[in-house]
Amino acid sequence: MSEFVFDPMDGALRLALASILLVFAIILSRYRGIGVEKELLVGSTRALLQLAVIGLILTAIFENEKIIFMALMIAGMIVLGGYTSARRASGLPSPMKITLPSIAIGSSIVILFLTGIQVIPVRAEFVIPIGGMAVGNSMNMCSLFLNNFKREMQSRHNEIEVRLALGASGEIALAPHLRFSIRSALIPTLDNLKTLGFVFIPGAMTGMMIGGADPIWAAEYQLIVFFMIIASGMIAMVLASKLVSRQIINPAQQIVEIG
């Protein structure tokens, strides 16, 4: 068991002491003229408030253990993830119609699968953080994919038009560019997977070990999390690629110009 016992006063003191690092970063930014002092200060204050609110909500849900609250919490994350990812895809006709269903389906499938086969127990303290990772990573991959795809559409417009002009359907004309955009979006995750444990010890494993879990058990969970991240991200990106194709190519097989 961990010897780390939570005491609110002690916790606040630790946080205050650790914030010296933030002050140091702000001083560095000012001294070197990087100009992100305000952003660091506002961002950190926002993060503090957000985490405090989420801490209170999670405490209430953990004490309750009702599935409906877990589902609502995950649904809230999905909506926020869909909205955030859609902002990255601005310029597309209806980005939210791409990101929301893709992230929802990608993350829901993996959460239902893992709870269904009892790899993770249907308990709030497992479902919510692990679900959050699935939603967060689906969101990141969706954003990266859409960002890559928008760049492809701008730089390879001519190639796509030639395929259409040679009698290809929109699906065929876009296929190589969608594949490339998915592959590029997977690079950070694949690199993390290759160096897992050597270059960095990821969040879930770190958190479990700090919480006193056996490192082997923590490593097992970390791998489960990684498989889940890859699966949910892949499902979300493949769905997003289908949905974005329908927005980019109209029924007359013409390219819809994006902003």
Place this chain on the structure above:
Amino acid sequence: MGVSLEMIDVTKRIAGRALLDTASMRVAAGEISVIVGPSGCGKSTTLRLFNRLYEADSGTILVSGKSITEIDPIELRRTVGFIPQIPAMFEGTVGDNLRFGRNLLTGMPGQPSNPDTEKETLMLAGLSPDFLDRTASKLSVGEQQRVAIARALMLYPEILLMDEPTSALDPHSVGKVERAVSGINRTVGTTFVVVTHDPDQAMRLGQRIFWLNGGSLREIDKNEVEDLMKGKNGCE
């Protein structure tokens, strides 16, 4: 001679500007028609309306007497081929590029088509059959432009639309592309609609010349081309 392409009262606006304003033109089957006009007047847009890469706001476009909106766009584009200003080469060899459209047609991706057909088509486009195994992206722009012509020809289109096909080429390559166009027109009977801003090219290639400016499109005589283009740096 029959009418291959016909545009009747077509209007097309982009960003609020009428590039075509109730414009009409007729392209005779088996001829090389050239559209000339100052830059930015909508020549490329006009070309893309013929195979529905762009949609007209109003008016009618007929291919062999049939409205293009009544033809499946994929079928239409196999009949009315298009070659853009910058030849976009796909990954792989020249052969892979030539097979792209044919494989879609046969529904057998990756299947080689008849190598003799590929070689003959390359020769029609003014390239030696040795080019088949060369990497397409490593060719010069002039060679790529002729590969693009051959790639479009592999679908046996009745009409080929060419958007400023020689604007990025040196004079030597310009001649080769122009000879390829004339040769294909003469031997296969393909109808061409070529867009250019070069009055000399319009006179060399065009059996019929159309002038596009300020949203209007009209047929002109060869001797009018140079006078009209003089001092025209922009659109009216």
